[in-house]
Amino acid sequence: MGSLHGLLSFCFVLVLVLSSNHLTAKAHNKSTNQIKVEADFKIIAELAGKNSIPNADFKGLAKLALTKAISNGNGICQRVNSLLLKSSDMYTTRSLTGCSTNYKDAVGLINKSLAALDAKKYGDAKTCITDALANSTKCEDRFEELLQRNSPFTFMKAKFGLLCLTGLKHINLLVQKERLITEGCSQTLDKELCISTVGFFQENKGLGLHGLAKLAVEKALQDGTRIHNHISVLLKTTSDKCVLKKLKSCSAFYLTAIGKIKASLPALDCNRYGDASTWVGAAIGSAETCEGVFAGKSNKISPLTPMKIEFSKQVSISLVVIKKLAGN
Numbered sequence: 001m002g003s004l005h006g007l008l009s010f011c012f013v014l015v016l017v018l019s020s021n022h023l024t025a026k027a028h029n030k031s032t033n034q035i036k037v038e039a040d041f042k043i044i045a046e047l048a049g050k051n052s053i054p055n056a057d058f059k060g061l062a063k064l065a066l067t068k069a070i071s072n073g074n075g076i077c078q079r080v081n082s083l084l085l086k087s088s089d090m091y092t093t094r095s096l097t098g099c100s101t102n103y104k105d106a107v108g109l110i111n112k113s114l115a116a117l118d119a120k121k122y123g124d125a126k127t128c129i130t131d132a133l134a135n136s137t138k139c140e141d142r143f144e145e146l147l148q149r150n151s152p153f154t155f156m157k158a159k160f161g162l163l164c165l166t167g168l169k170h171i172n173l174l175v176q177k178e179r180l181i182t183e184g185c186s187q188t189l190d191k192e193l194c195i196s197t198v199g200f201f202q203e204n205k206g207l208g209l210h211g212l213a214k215l216a217v218e219k220a221l222q223d224g225t226r227i228h229n230h231i232s233v234l235l236k237t238t239s240d241k242c243v244l245k246k247l248k249s250c251s252a253f254y255l256t257a258i259g260k261i262k263a264s265l266p267a268l269d270c271n272r273y274g275d276a277s278t279w280v281g282a283a284i285g286s287a288e289t290c291e292g293v294f295a296g297k298s299n300k301i302s303p304l305t306p307m308k309i310e311f312s313k314q315v316s317i318s319l320v321v322i323k324k325l326a327g328n
Ligand SMILES: *[C@@H]1O[C@H](CO)[C@@H](O)[C@H](O)[C@H]1NC(C)=O
Pocket: 029, 030, 031, 032
């Protein structure tokens, strides 16, 4: 009996919230927005389906090669150091000491290139790798110069070089792929949204529009939940009363956003795309309101801003796909 009562009042609240969302959606002039989304969608779908833009995860492949290069380089360092302990000849000791520095530098440089790659500083990443290669060659050259022979780790050096070159090759392919997508998206009205949507479509090739919509919404739900959890942690660790108050408001806003996104999933399943799009769209409003609470008059960014940008991006991708479904 109690649960039935609870269910009834839940449905009542649901109807209230739904109808208020409908009102706000109708107040907007949707037609221009709809036309923009459809024009962009055509370009996005074409770009994502283009064979000239390969579907490979070049960043992942580059990182894999560079991570292996680091362990390879560390292996060479160990080898050099153990040989140094045994060395009695002056020239050998001098060569090995130089090599020890070269490979320490090389490993540090590859490590730096990984960070640059994550920061999308591709030019820096490539420079680091080239310098690391030059360091490993320097070690070889020193053996040649002082002892007129190859180093005892020429074979390991060759492997290190190959891994570095593989990393470089994949970074070049990544740059090329990103350039093609950026050029393609330059004709669209929201370039950033186009770029992230093409990326999402490419990562999930094979899913139909409906599957893409569901996945995008589920990811948005994950992002929203992550922010809400992060706020809960901040609420426990913050002592500043003003910040606490803002965090409490944001916690409520994100709870609302999460609820709305959750509600859009059954709407998607029932092909009620108009409703699904209204619900998901309303979630962006909640996130913006939270940012506004933090910004106040001083225009400060909130501790949630980076996560919020990811969240908004995912919500926008969902909207692009759902609006396309609604228009079909
Ligand atoms: C809505 O957009 C259409 C198409 O651009 C335009 O013709 C119309 O005047 C707009 N209506 C309102 C109420 O702004």
